[in-house]
Amino acid sequence: MEGISRQTVRDYIANGISTIKGMSSTISAQVVALLIEAQTESGINGPVMEIGVFEGRMFVLMALASEPGEKLFALDTFRHPDDHQIDRFRANLDRFGIDKSRVIEKKGSSIDHGPWKLRQEMGVPARFIHIDGDHSYNGVMHDLMISHKCMSDSAIICMDDVMHPYYPGLTLAVHDYLRANPSLAVFAVVDRASIVAASKYMICHRSKLEFYQAIIQDRIGNHIRHTQGDFMTNRALIVMPDAQKR
Ligand SMILES: C[S@@+](CC[C@H](N)C(=O)[O-])C[C@H]1O[C@@H](n2cnc3c(N)ncnc32)[C@H](O)[C@@H]1O
Structure with missing residues (x-):
């Protein structure tokens, strides 16, 4: 059963993930999995x-x-690059045995979703949110806002593609949002393949900063770079595949 077998997650990272189109790296998949497991x-x-x-x-x-x-x-427009995106998404859920009764598909732009209705549908607040949709400034500001309003006090927002050279508006939005909301903090920056390509920011409520940093130190300490990211109000761990060698 999903969620029960850690081996299923490890097998997916080792063999399954590369069979689904997308960009997320092995290291970011490992970090996301270990954080969700540690939350549980x-x-x-x-x-x-x-x-x-x-x-x-x-x-x-x-x-x-x-x-x-x-x-x-x-949440997705499900039109990228054609109207069959949703079929491929559903087929992949089937292929990996995901129980469809758990899945709530929201077709259309996330800009059309307000936080209150989403939060109501959730019943209880979310524990983990990955933002990887509209990469424009306004889109990211909106997605951060709805995620912030839907997250629990102990939740994590994982923000993809920060500092990607293609998406400066995304990077600006993330930093503007964080500056305007100092109760949120970046506890780790996870590298994709190279730190100059793009990173995932792992964001939590500031009260949970040390809690999540300790989890990463404990479970994936060999991937932490010696130098930390200076966010002015706190330092973030830098997690990358060959952290000790660089
Ligand atoms: C880089 S892909 C996401 C990759 C995915 N997270 C993965 O793990 O493979 C970006 C996705 O965002 C969707 N998207 C773009 N703009 C959106 C919007 N305004 N609302 C919802 N989804 C959007 C696209 O349809 C596309 O499927």
Whole structure:
């Protein structure tokens, strides 16, 4: 059963993830899985949401790593690059045995979703949210806002593609949002393949900063760079595949 077998998650990272189109790296998949598993061990539960699921590469991982009873919110226009995107997404869920009754598909632009209705549908606030949809400044500001309003006090927002040279508006939006909302903090920056390509920011409520940093130190300490990211109000761990060598 999904959520129960850690081996299923490891197998998916080792062999399954590369069979679904998408960009997320192995290291970011490992970090996402270990954080969701650590949340479960610490009694942190709730729905999981992804804005921009594409064909399900990260979504399947989050589904496998979370608990069987937890809802999975999938937001996407489902028109990228054609109207059959949703069929490929659903086929991938089937292929990896994801229980479809957990999945709430929201077809259309995330800009059309307000936080209150989403939060109401969730029942309880979300524990993990991956943002990887509209990469424009306004789109990211909106997606951060709805995620912020839907997250629990112990939740994580994982923001993709920060510092990607193609998406300066995304990077500006993330930093503007963080500056305007100092109760949120980046606890780790996870490298894709090279730190200059793009990173995922792992964001939590500031009160949970040390809690999540300790989890990463404990479980994946060999991937932490010696130098930390200076966010002025706190330092973030830098997690990368060959951290000790660089
Ligand atoms: C980079 S892909 C996501 C990759 C995916 N997270 C994965 O793990 O493979 C971006 C996705 O965002 C979706 N998207 C773009 N603009 C959007 C919007 N305004 N609302 C919802 N989804 C959007 C696209 O349809 C596309 O599927």
